[in-house]
Amino acid sequence: MSENHEYSGSISDRSRLSLQSECENCFGLCCAALPFAASVDFAIDKDAGQPCLNLQSDFRCGVHKNLRQLGFRGCTVYDCFGAGQKVSQDTFGGHNWRQAPESAKQMFEVFPIMRQLHELLWYLTEALTLQPARTIHGALSTLLDETERLTHLSPDSLMELDVAAHRADVNALLLRTSELVRAQQKDRPGRKKTQGRGADLIGANLRGADLRGANLRGAYLIAADLRSADLRLADLIGADFRDADIRGANLTDSIFLTQAQLNAAKGNADTKLPPSLTRPAHWSNIGA
Structure with missing residues (x-):
């Protein structure tokens, strides 16, 4: 591992594991909550909140092994950064939208919000592994903790969250991280x-x-x-x-x-x- 990625491995690796998709612990949220349109990436149209026709009763994809061949390439490149299992198991306590249909609309609306927060957690976790940015690791850690706190909000609070404003705060620090890391390569012949x-x-x-x-x-x-x-x-x-x-x-x-x-x-x-x-x-x- 290079000097630019030195870090406390056990902490960072554990954090990253929690930001990886675990479809077996998710209620097929990306297959139901998100919309897509017939295109080179998707074979059909689907509205937000409408379960995909390939979603089975156990929340697994019935054509998972053949998605690309069947025209669903877009499904194979999507990553929720672990937001699916977070919403399914934590935010909604393991109660799925089929057993509790009254919660479906809110669960589907919370999912993309959580996905944004988890994406930010991924970037912040990586930023903390970059030694050239160690002078701002304190600020990065503070924002990481705050972002993690937001992921534990109630469904109602998550829906009221100004994600764009929080994302802007995080991005400003990620940009500074980038500048510090790339400085050694600036204007290199x-x-x-x-x-x-x-x-x-x-x-x-x-x-x-x-x-x-x-x-x-x-x-x-x-x-x-x-x-x-x-x-x-x-x-x-x-x-x-x-x-x-x-x-x-x-x-x-x-x-x-x-x-x-x-x-x-x-x-x-x-x-x-x-x-x-x-x-x-x-x-x-x-x-x-």
């Missing part, structure tokens, strides 16, 4: 220049590019060619990796990368990943 935050890099040819320390926050990397690119220390928070080709790319020390982003991309066995993330199963079907 030979580094590929990009347009920075929110860059439109759809379909861009970045094969073999040296993107160490690049600011790619919110960048549109849809279908970009990033084969063998070096993305160490690059800030990838919110970057759109749909169909981005990252075969052979080095993302080992990239910051704020999520499992959902990897799931949306095309990688292979040669793609180097951060230790906290896993290689998507569908990558095995993608050639070299």
Whole structure:
């Protein structure tokens, strides 16, 4: 593990485990609460609050092994950061919306709020592992504790929460974290220049590019060619990796990368990943 990711392993690893989806402890909330429209990612239209036709009585997906083949690729790239089990087992005490239909509407509305809070917990937990940002670890810890506290609010209080305002506070600190981590790479000779935050890099040819320390926050990397690119220390928070080709790319020390982003991309066995993330199963079907 590099010097940029030194941390108290047991604490961080435990925190990250609680931010991973446990579908067996969730009442199929992403399959019922969220809407989607017929597109390249979804084979059908579904309204918010309408259970997916593939959702079984035990809250499992009836076509889970064949989602991509059946046109439900969007389901395979979604990640709730553990919000599903939190809402199901903690916020609503294990009472599912089928047994208590009167709670369904509120449960479905609380779920996306909790998902945002859990996403913030993921980023804050990672920020605390980054040694170049140790001067602000105290502030990061305070915001982490506050965000965790918010996840334990009652359903009514969660629905009244100004998530956007809290997210803005967290983002300001995450941005400062990013600046501190990437400072050592700033203006380094030979580094590929990009347009920075929110860059439109759809379909861009970045094969073999040296993107160490690049600011790619919110960048549109849809279908970009990033084969063998070096993305160490690059800030990838919110970057759109749909169909981005990252075969052979080095993302080992990239910051704020999520499992959902990897799931949306095309990688292979040669793609180097951060230790906290896993290689998507569908990558095995993608050639070299």
